Amino acid sequence: MSGTNPAAALAEAAAAAARAPSVHNTQPWRWRVSPDGLDLYAERSRQLTATDPDGRMLTISCGAALHHARIALAAEGWVASVDLLPTKGDPDHLARITLAGRTDVTPAAMRLVQTIAVRYTDRRPTVDVPIPADAFEALRREAGTEHMGLHPLRTSGLAELAAAAAAANRIGVADLDQRAELAYWIGGERPSGAGVPDAAIPAQPPQTGVPERDFGHPGTLAVGTGHDAKATYAILFGRGDQPADWIRAGETLSAVWLLATELGIAVLPLSSVVEIPATRERLHHILSNLYIPYLVLRLGKADPDHAGAARTPRLGPEQTIERAG
Template structure:
């Protein structure tokens, strides 16, 4: 980081650094931050897109939305009021958001709680153990998603059965597509880019015995799955009225907000996005939602096995690979 503490733009640089911890599809971290003295700009980084498996940039944009929310959390935890303009320039579609902030706001306990959760949050692919997520916890997460115009629906047992079918069809479709397999291998195999992708430590050492099948990364990892199941897990869908870039960006903000709150509640979270990535299963998800909206992502919520430590951490790109700092414009 080249900006010193207290200098104009220092808080923006710190926010960009904190945003680097955001979740992203295959840990591609497909964002680029430009730190200016008076603003922080978020762009997509097309070099880390997934043109084969995510041609519309749906998952890329959701991932960038999660990074955007992480940056907002960091600015609020540093005592800033934050203003976000999303997709501000139709002539510059790569510019996803511009953040401006003003110092001097009180740091609320909530802001500190979210900042702590940001440091702890991770994806947990190990099956959960027998503690049910409460209705109150789901209600709280629904309200949080709603702050971003995104709905959260808890799947009932029949809908979980439908999800089992949708996930299995999505996995079959992905397995039948060599380009899909090649792209997944690029981000999960030994030739993945340094500082990005999924290392073996976060990929299960065998197929977990869950009803809803986990994503097949085409490679066996070293993460011990243990004896859990997903019988007591809760599956929720984040969905909304629109299926365009603005909606995906908001979905990413909601994903981050829900995930950080779930982390603070002590819940383990695993996203399932293959059902949204494939056209046919995305339509199935819409039917599961009774045509009430477009699914953005499915999340499994549950209790991590207390016997387990944290799974290994996914790496992150170096600060200057995702961020440029403009000291004076």
């Protein structure tokens, strides 16, 4: 609890952001806390340089952390003002949060900060019931408040996504550098506090219409006999393809994922189709060549029996937060 001390509140917000989702759980961010603001930097030493050479997924992950920090400040009664950068001459300086005063804490803000602790990625098949139409509309509206969209895929779009996801897996598996990156971050021996543990990776490929990311290695997560036939696949999209757009996409991902968690909807991001230029172009085409795809999301009714699944670890604050001065 930071009370009314701004610097303590900013440091706590940076700590709360640690639970944000990130590609391969790389947590590619660094916070700098000073008495008058909280600065967010991209941490290039944790970038997936083979899989994500442009830093799209890195920047989306940082955007999710930024949104988590904003949620934490709102739950402590702070009005936060956010400047999205990058700064000229310092492309890794992605955003700056300053405090503009105190406000009442709303029940919605309290709920959201609690949801941060329970949100996680579930790679098991979704249950055999579609998500309610009004829940999808609520998620779509949430994306809209951040000036992004969620485009649901049906019939031909879904078939095109399935083909693109399979192609992305083939391209990834054939690329030695990408395989080396997977071996570093996924399962087995990983950097302490980061990466995806075996317990979060399916023991066999789940039965899906759209293939999940091929991690190149079976985990220990039992997947059962379910099929994701009733899942909704949607593209998170927007208008621009610059780092500032990717940060906003990450903030939107966080907002949509937290709301989905509150609504009992499990979210699985599929990013390999966006990372690879040829398959990203196929998604662009599904969006009538008008919008930029940032991520594909699988949305499904969360299986109540899945509660208590293994959580991914996080780096210690000494690796992600520094204090100015």
